[in-house]
Amino acid sequence: MTVVKTEINRRSFLKVSAAGSAGIMIGFNWLASCTSPGETVSIPEEWFNINAFITIADNGEVTIMSPNPEIGQNVKTSMPLIVAEELDVDWNMVKVEQAGLDTENYRRQLAGGSQSIRQGWQSLRMAGAAARRLLMEAAAKKWQVSVSNLSTDKGQIINNETGDKIGYGEIAIEAVSIPVPEEIKLKDPKDFKLIGQGVKNVDAPKIVTGEPLFGLDYMEDGATIAMIEHPPAFGMKLKSLDAEEAKAMPGIKDVFTIDTTVGEPQWSDVNAFTELVVITGESTWQVMKAKKKLKIEWEQDTPAESSTDHAKKLVDAMSQKGEVAREDGNPAKASQSASKVVDRTFSAPFLAHNTLEPMNFFANVTAEKAILVGPIQTPEYLRKSVSSLLNMPEENISIDMTRMGGGFGRRLYGHFGVEAAAISKKIGGPVKLIYKREDDLTQGTYRPAYRVNYKAALDDNGKMVAFQAKGAGIPGSPLFQDRFPAGTVDNYKVENINIDTNISTGAWRAPRSNFVAGAEQAFLDEVAEAAGKDPIDFRLELFDRAINDPVGDRNDYDPERYAGVLKLVREKAGWDNKPAGVFRGVSAYFCHNSYVAQVVDVVKEGNDLKLQKVWCAVDCGIVVNKEGAINQIEGGIIDGIGHTMYSQVNFDKGAPVQNNFDQYRLIRHTEAPPEIEVFFVENGIDPTGLGEPSLPPIAAAVANAMYQATGKRWYHQPFMIAEQEELIEVG
Amino acid sequence: MAVFTIKVNGKQHQVDVDSDTPILWVLRDHLKLVGTKYGCGIAQCGACTIHLNGNSIRSCSLPISAVGEQEVTTIEGLSEDGDHPVQKAWIEHDVPQCGYCQAGQIMNAAAFLDKNPNPSSEEIATAMNGNICRCGTYTRINKAIQTAAKNA
Ligand code: FES
Ligand code: FES
Numbered sequence: 057m058t059v060v061k062t063e064i065n066r067r068s069f070l071k072v073s074a075a076g077s078a079g080i081m082i083g084f085n086w087l088a089s090c091t092s093p094g095e096t097v098s099i100p101e102e103w104f105n106i107n108a109f110i111t112i113a114d115n116g117e118v119t120i121m122s123p124n125p126e127i128g129q130n131v132k133t134s135m136p137l138i139v140a141e142e143l144d145v146d147w148n149m150v151k152v153e154q155a156g157l158d159t160e161n162y163r164r165q166l167a168g169g170s171q172s173i174r175q176g177w178q179s180l181r182m183a184g185a186a187a188r189r190l191l192m193e194a195a196a197k198k199w200q201v202s203v204s205n206l207s208t209d210k211g212q213i214i215n216n217e218t219g220d221k222i223g224y225g226e227i228a229i230e231a232v233s234i235p236v237p238e239e240i241k242l243k244d245p246k247d248f249k250l251i252g253q254g255v256k257n258v259d260a261p262k263i264v265t266g267e268p269l270f271g272l273d274y275m276e277d278g279a280t281i282a283m284i285e286h287p288p289a290f291g292m293k294l295k296s297l298d299a300e301e302a303k304a305m306p307g308i309k310d311v312f313t314i315d316t317t318v319g320e321p322q323w324s325d326v327n328a329f330t331e332l333v334v335i336t337g338e339s340t341w342q343v344m345k346a347k348k349k350l351k352i353e354w355e356q357d358t359p360a361e362s363s364t365d366h367a368k369k370l371v372d373a374m375s376q377k378g379e380v381a382r383e384d385g386n387p388a389k390a391s392q393s394a395s396k397v398v399d400r401t402f403s404a405p406f407l408a409h410n411t412l413e414p415m416n417f418f419a420n421v422t423a424e425k426a427i428l429v430g431p432i433q434t435p436e437y438l439r440k441s442v443s444s445l446l447n448m449p450e451e452n453i454s455i456d457m458t459r460m461g462g463g464f465g466r467r468l469y470g471h472f473g474v475e476a477a478a479i480s481k482k483i484g485g486p487v488k489l490i491y492k493r494e495d496d497l498t499q500g501t502y503r504p505a506y507r508v509n510y511k512a513a514l515d516d517n518g519k520m521v522a523f524q525a526k527g528a529g530i531p532g533s534p535l536f537q538d539r540f541p542a543g544t545v546d547n548y549k550v551e552n553i554n555i556d557t558n559i560s561t562g563a564w565r566a567p568r569s570n571f572v573a574g575a576e577q578a579f580l581d582e583v584a585e586a587a588g589k590d591p592i593d594f595r596l597e598l599f600d601r602a603i604n605d606p607v608g609d610r611n612d613y614d615p616e617r618y619a620g621v622l623k624l625v626r627e628k629a630g631w632d633n634k635p636a637g638v639f640r641g642v643s644a645y646f647c648h649n650s651y652v653a654q655v656v657d658v659v660k661e662g663n664d665l666k667l668q669k670v671w672c673a674v675d676c677g678i679v680v681n682k683e684g685a686i687n688q689i690e691g692g693i694i695d696g697i698g699h700t701m702y703s704q705v706n707f708d709k710g711a712p713v714q715n716n717f718d719q720y721r722l723i724r725h726t727e728a729p730p731e732i733e734v735f736f737v738e739n740g741i742d743p744t745g746l747g748e749p750s751l752p753p754i755a756a757a758v759a760n761a762m763y764q765a766t767g768k769r770w771y772h773q774p775f776m777i778a779e780q781e782e783l784i785e786v787g
Numbered sequence: 788m789a790v791f792t793i794k795v796n797g798k799q800h801q802v803d804v805d806s807d808t809p810i811l812w813v814l815r816d817h818l819k820l821v822g823t824k825y826g827c828g829i830a831q832c833g834a835c836t837i838h839l840n841g842n843s844i845r846s847c848s849l850p851i852s853a854v855g856e857q858e859v860t861t862i863e864g865l866s867e868d869g870d871h872p873v874q875k876a877w878i879e880h881d882v883p884q885c886g887y888c889q890a891g892q893i894m895n896a897a898a899f900l901d902k903n904p905n906p907s908s909e910e911i912a913t914a915m916n917g918n919i920c921r922c923g924t925y926t927r928i929n930k931a932i933q934t935a936a937k938n939a
Pocket of ligand 1: 824825826827828829830831832833834835836845846847848
C-alpha cells in the first residue's frame with residue numbers, strides 16, 4: 057500500500073442541484089444504454105461535488121471528469137478508470153465528462169509524448185482514494201464507528217462488524233463537509249478490480265451512432281463559417297488580393313487578411329504562414345466555392361526549396377563532420393583493426409500528420425472575453441498564444457476541448473485556434489474556422505526529412521567492437537546519443553548535422569524515434585548477419601554487456617527490460633521454430649518509457665509479398681485498460697507500416713506536391729496485417745506511455761522480414777515508392 | 788439557389804441551397820446531421836459514406852441535384868437505438884480510436900453485408916479499401932465485420 061500526501065485542491069464542495077440541469081437526461085440516458093435490460097436506475101435529483109474529478113449523485117451515479125485532451129489514445133476512458141479504481145465504484149455507474157482547460161484543478165492537460173497516464177497516474181489515484189476516504193469518514197461518523205472497521209465495494213460502504221451497507225450516493229451529502237485528510241492510502245496494485253481488465257471506450261456508443269463529438273461537429277447558432285488561404289509554397293508571402301468576384305458569390309460575407317503573429321511566441325507557435333487571406337460566409341460549401349474565385353498574388357520572401365535540394369543537402373551532410381554528441385573509446389581506431397565493417401545509409405522523407413479530421417476551431421471573441429472550443433492537444437499553450445494575440449488576460453479566455461479526429465502531434469501547434477480568435481475579433485462575432493484537406497496537408501508542421509549513416513565494426517568472433525552513427529535532418533538530426541546501442545560497445549560515437557529550412561516542421565507521432573528506430577534496427581539486422589549470428593541472439597549479447605558491464609553512465613534505458621521484451625516475443629512467436637513458407641524479421645525499441653519488440657511474418661503470394669502477422673511484446677508497466685492498450689499498439693503498428701511503405705511529402709519550389717489523399721498515400725485496409733497479437737510483460741511497475749512506442753520499431757521488423765523473403769535490403773522510405781530512392785541518390 | 792426536397796432517414800426535408808452542394812454539406816450544415824464526416828472532399832477517404840437507396844456512396848462528391856427521390860440514410864438513421872449488428876459489433880470489438888472515420892466505415896460495412904452476408908476476411912478487406920482509418924483500426928474493423936455477419 058502506498059501512502060501519499062494529498063495535493064488536491066478541494067474546490068467548492070457545493071451541492072449541485074439537479075433542477076434544470078442537462079445532466080439529468082444525459083446521465084440517465086447513458087446509464088439506460090449501459091445497463092442490461094430489466095435493470096433500472098432511478099433518476100438522480102442531487103449531485104455532490106467531492107473534488108475536481110468526482111461528482112456523486114444521490115442515486116449512486118458517479119461523474120468523473122477526464123482532464124486530458126482525447127486524440128484517440130483513449131485517455132477519456134483510461135484516466136477516469138484510474139480514478140474509479142481507487143474510488144472503488146461499479147464502472148457501470150460511472151459517467152465520464154471531458155473537463156475544459158482548468159489549470160487550477162488539473163495538471164498537464166496536454167496530449168503528447170505518451171505521458172498522460174504516466175504523469176497522471178498518481179494524481180488520478182489520489183483523487184479517487186481521497187474521495188473514497190471522505191465517504192468512509194462520513195459513514196463512520198453516521199454509524200459512530202471507526203473508519204478502520206469499514207470497507208468498500210462497488211460504490212458501497214460496508215460495516216465489517218454489522219454487515220450494514222450504505223451507498224456512496226446516500227452518504228455523499230455528509231462527505232462534502234469533511235476536510236480532506238493530509239495523507240491518503242492508495243490500493244495495493246494486487247487489489248485492483250478495474251485496472252488491468254478491459255473496459256470499453258466511453259465514447260463508443262456516440263461514435264457508432266454519429267452523435268456530435270468532434271471539433272468539426274461543434275457549431276453555435278449565428279456563427280460564421282470561415283476558411284483561410286495560405287501561400288501555396290513555403291518561402292512565399294502575400295503580395296496582393298483581389299476578392300471582388302469571390303465576395304459577389306452567394307452566401308459570402310467578407311474577404312480580408314489577418315496577421316496572426318503572436319507577440320510572445322512559445323514552442324507551440326510553429327507556423328510558416330502568419331499572414332492569411334480569410335473568406336467568410338453562411339455555409340461551408342458556399343465558402344469552399346468562393347474560395348476558388350479569390351485572385352491572390354504571392355511573392356517570394358525566402359528562397360524556394362525543392363526535394364532535389366533537400367536530397368543533395370542530406371547526401372552532402374554524410375561526408376561532413378557533425379557535432380559530436382557522444383564519443384566512447386576510439387571508434388575510428390577500433391574500426392581500422394576490425395575484421396569486418398558494415399557501412400549503410402538510411403533515409404526518410406517529410407511526412408504530414410493528416411489527422412482525418414482537418415484543422416478547425418470555434419472562437420467567439422468580444423471586448424471582455426474569448427471563448428474557444430475545438431480540437432487541441434495543448435489547450436494551456438493555446439490560451440497563452442491567444443492571450444498574447446488579443447492582448448487579453450488569460451483568465452478571460454476559456455478553452456474547451458472536443459474529442460479529436462486524430463492528433464499524432466499535429467494539434468500540439470494551435471495556430472488554427474489563434475487564427476479563429478483573430479477572425480472572430482475582426483468580424484466581431486462567433487466564427488467556425490474550417491481547413492479544407494488541401495489547406496491542412498500543405499500547411500506544414502511536417503515530420504522532418506532524415507538521413508543517417510551507420511558504421512559497425514566486428515572482430516573475428518563477430519563481436520561488435522565499434523558503432524558510429526551520423527545523423528542529418530531538415531531541420532534536425534534524429535539521433536539519440538544515449539539510447540541503445542550506447543552502453544553496449546566500447547567504441548561508440550554519435551554525430552549530428554542540422555540543416556536549415558523554411559518548411560515548418562514539428563513533432564509527429566514518436567518524434568525522431570519514428571525514423572531512427574527503423575533505421576537502427578534494420579542496420580543491426582545486417583550487422584548480426586555479418587557476424588553470423590541470429591538477430592535476437594546478437595541483440596541479447598549486447599544487452600548482456602549493458603547489464604553486466606555498461607559503457608558510460610548516461611545510458612537511458614533498462615537493458616533487462618529491453619532484453620525482456622525480445623525474449624517474450626521470441627517465445628510467443630516461436631522464433632526458433634519458424635513455420636515453413638514464412639519469412640520473419642525482428643525489431644525492438646525503447647522510447648516514451650516503454651519497451652517494444654516485434655516479429656513480422658511475411659509470406660509470398662505469387663510475386664507479391666504479404667504481411668501476414670505481427671507479434672508484439674510490450675513492457676509498459678501496469679496495463680491500465682487492456683483492450684484500449686492493445687488497440688493503441690495495433691494502431692501504432694499499422695500507422696508505422698503505412699508511413700514506412702507508402703507516404704511522403706515532396707516539394708517543388710517550396711510547394712508541397714501532395715495536397716490530398718489521391719496523391720498522399722495512406723495505408724489502406726488490404727495493406728494492413730490481418731493479424732496482430734500483443735503480449736504484455738507483467739511486472740507491477742507504474743504505467744508508462746502507449747500512444748507512440750509501438751510505431752518506431754515496426755519499419756525495421758517489416759524491412760528485415762522482406763529481406764528474408766527477397767534478399768533485398770530496404771534503406772529508403774517509403775519502401776514502395778522507387779522514385780524516392782532515385783531522388784535520394786541525386787548528388 | 789433552389790429548393791430541394793430530400794428524404795433523409797425516413798423524413799422529408801426541404802432545403803434551399805445551390806444545386807451543386809454536395810449532400811455531405813446539406814446534411815452537416817443545413818440538417819445538422821453531423822455524424823457524416825468530411826475528410827478529403829474528393830471521394831478518397833470514405834469518411835463521408837452514406838447510403839443512397841441502400842448503396843454506399845461518398846456524400847462529399849454527390850450534389851443534391853442528383854439525389855431526387857432516392858432515400859438517403861446516414862449513420863444517425865442506420866438503426867433506431869444504435870443496435871444495428873454492425874454498430875453492436877463495433878462496440879463489442881472496441882473498434883474506434885479517434886473515431887472520426889468510424890461512421891463512414893460502419894455505413895460502408897452495413898451496405899456491404901447486405902449484399903454479401905457471409906464474407907471472407909479478404910472480401911471484407913477489399914470491400915473496405917476505400918475507407919481510410921488514419922489511426923489504423925483495420926484489423927479490428929475486419930474482425931468486427933466478421934462478428935456482425937455472424938450476428939445479423
Ligand atoms: S470526404 Fe468524401 S470521401 Fe473523403
Ligand atoms: S479511428 Fe481515427 S481515423 Fe479511424
